[in-house]
Amino acid sequence: MSDGKIYLAATPIGDPGDATPRLRDLLGRADVIAAEDTRRLLNLASRLDLTATGKILAFHDHNENERIEELLDAARSGLTVLVVSDAGMPTVSDPGYRLVREAHDQGVPVTVIPGASAVLTALAISGLATDRFSFEGFAPRKDGDRNKVFTELVGEERTMVFFDSPHRIGDTLAAMVLYFGDDREAAVCRELTKTYEEVKRGPLGELAEWAKDGLRGEITIVVSGADEDDASAEDYVAEVLTLANMGMRLKSAAAYISERTGVRKKELYEAAMARRDEE
Template identity: 55%
Template structure:
């Protein structure tokens, strides 16, 4: 267990998800939290004002800016408010705070002080893009924004080339074509992917295809908020010949050929029959 136990006077930190495009997606609790919070910490106070107007909410507490440029300096101030018993609500421009947005630093500080942290659930570009991509969703990872520099980006993608889980990225529209090209170089031009653009907005679009096809489409230019979903690497199937030496050794040590082939097939994905037939020719033993 980490952090100190909360005291009776300790406040609560609330991470509140905001709509990623369509204001109607706002959770009813969002309006309640914004109206009653002692402090509302917003990534962009001007965008917050538009959100408040749309929700017809007038906050009773203090509104503060909380963005990447002042996050380090403002976090201690917010922790003091929390320690004094205030309810602090954090909102970003869209989606869930701390997911590629300000919030993580404050959550960490709150946990260390034993301050309760909770969420107002809501829209998520990551989960929505994953759900509509048509790619496997049973296992996935979120990689956020890739490095802007070509060399650093290529290095990051090279490290993900063997990732088996479906991958979700954010990307700026003016870098999309270059990023898709770099992904094709790292993952192979035939790797399936989906570009999800302007999710929940008027011009929502999901473009699915191989990386090479998406590069050709994006070359003409793409606008809007982009979430990119890329299929994970297919499991590598070992060469059958590479398994025969180990099979022969196990059979020579006294194991039954059929049992060994069944075990190797289960571990590698190779055909049990193909392994058995090939090993039988080599060993001259039916097991």
């Protein structure tokens, strides 16, 4: 029997034709297959005209810790262990990284079968800068958590990639407008590699209006990074006044936007006062 090993394998994010030959091979011969959703695994195997003959185990966020030793023991005993998520690469916003960490710590061989990635696919098709980027996972559901995350990312100069729910996309983009500005370039990528693939690119303000009633399908958002050299008080006057109109004192609103953007509080306050006088 050959030495056991753990294989992390990327699965198609939409089109089953993107399954790699190595994934097809492992699906047919792995002794143990740890899948985020066993039903989706069997569906993928069926679409690929394959039969998964190995032992299939559920391996998801709620049981990852309990499964780790079982999978490590299987590899140590000489078995081939395949780990797959619902779509894309395991461990990337999906279960698996704790297993990989333990495999390294315990000397159990682990390797990767590369393939489809929603993050890289969206980044490539977005038309935004790709030389430096950050993956931010799913935008938080709750307003407070989302606002905290976006506040921390206001000055991020790298292109940012987010996953999002079709039911929350409108709220997420509206929040991005408030924190990143309505002119910040972005792309909303929907149903990548599937029949109804759609990529909508433009300023965040336009995208927020377009998606305000929600969208269908799996969604990835790509947002251009901040350009601090071009930032000025005039760029954020509307946001200061919006907060003031919601009941916040003008000086407090200027201080809040200053902390978020790096633009001087005094400049923001004076610009907001001047804009008020004009109106």
